[in-house]
Amino acid sequence: SGFLQGKTLHSGLPYTVGFSARQIMYTATKHNLGLNLKAAAYVRNIEKVFRVYSVAGLTFK
Structure with a gap:
């Protein structure tokens, strides 16, 4: 069981x-x-949160 879980994870x-x-x-x-991947990751996550709020109807358009 533990071996299969580890194998699936890897x-x-x-x-x-x-x-x-x-x-x-x-x-x-x-x-x-540019190469500012930290900012890109932050922006990507903010966009994902906004998308969830938008689908839920919690944003203004």
């Missing part, structure tokens, strides 16, 4: 990290942030 982790890195790079390019 097989999915590189995909998840790679996907997140690509999304952060896309955000950096979209907002012209």
Whole structure:
């Protein structure tokens, strides 16, 4: 049981990290942030929070 969980974790982790890195790079390019990946990650997460609030109807348009 523990072995299978560890194996599953290690097989999915590189995909998840790679996907997140690509999304952060896309955000950096979209907002012209250059190589400031910390700011890009912050902006990406703010956009995600806004999207959730928007879908829930908690934002003004």
